[in-house]
């Protein structure tokens with residue numbers, strides 16, 4: 269199977285231990301394996317750095333999470349966790365400006381692994397000017413940490429005190445824990461040491477099952493990578509939380525592997541994206557050579573359903589019907605089931621597996637999963 273840049277997916281690479289080391293010089297697989305350690309260290313660091321202080325002055329009118337990329341997904345996770353049970357709305361801002369209504373009654377949570385991302389720093393500076401309460405998570409001694417500290421808010425260092433290195437997408441769990449603990453301190457959701465320990469155990473279990481030395485036929489991360497390879501993935505979550513996992517997988521596929529995907533959420537996706545099952549990329553191309561070298565030849569849709577344990581009953585009906593419809597149209601389907609009771613546990617089950625699959629997909633195509641060259645080049649061009 270060949271990729272748009274002419275790269276060919278070689279399943280044998282996934283069981284070649286020497287290649288998995290050489291092909292991943294920055295240790296992206298190791299960073300995925302560090303997810304459990306990130307949760308534990310970030311919990312300790314968030315407690316030590318006084319995130320619970322946000323609860324002292326009562327609840328804010330709204331919570332705004334400022335961030336882009338993986339850091340913005342932290343806001344989406346918080347929104348999904350709070351959506352149905354919390355009396356405070358959560359909004360994610362992925363840009364330079366805050367909405368006009370944000371003011372001194374609101375809490376702004378600034379998230380940036382580097383602590384230097386232009387959009388996040390600009391939105392946070394605006395929050396300081398408007399007198400918002402602030403919490404931050406990201407690299408210490410940066411423009412972001414200076415802003416949050418100047419406003420008197422707690423700032424949880426990521427990449428310094430927690431010892432986690434690497435790209436923002438590799439530190440999702442480090443960045444996610446402090447905002448969730450802040451929301452817990454405000455009484456918006458139950459999350460404390462035992463919940464985070466359970467999440468860490470689940471991520472540890474996944475790291476064991478998806479470890480590089482585990483062979484493809486029993487390794488769920490490698491199996492999912494092989495299902496993804498050569499397809500145009502349509503990734504749907506069956507709950508708000510599972511949809512964040514779908515978004516996460518699509519983003520990681522782009523950044524790790526340069527691989528495109530469509531993501532969506534049921535029931536919304538059943539109103540629009542499902543029509544692609546009748547489109548030009550649906551169905552099996554009986555004439556295509558699955559191992560052709562020509563770019564894009566034979567690429568066909570495949571539906572990936574990230575299934576939450578808790579689904580609206582109508583979503584369950586929609587999902588079941590969508591699977592049948594996909595099968596009728598010759599669109600193959602892969603279903604990935606969340607496990608666990610606490611929503612964070614379920615999120616960990618989905619994100620933990622998908623993170624491995626994305627990195628294995630990159631390695632199967634011979635792509636360095638750390639490079640993300642086009643994103644770096646674009647940032648360089650606009651900063652000139």
Ligand SMILES: O=P(O)(O)OC[C@H]1O[C@@H](O)[C@@H](O)[C@@H](O)[C@@H]1O
Nearest residue numbers: 336337338339380381382385436
């Ligand atoms: O978390 P920070 O450092 O603000 O980065 C935010 C985003 O920036 C982009 O340019 C990429 O690097 C993404 O992987 C990252 O998630």
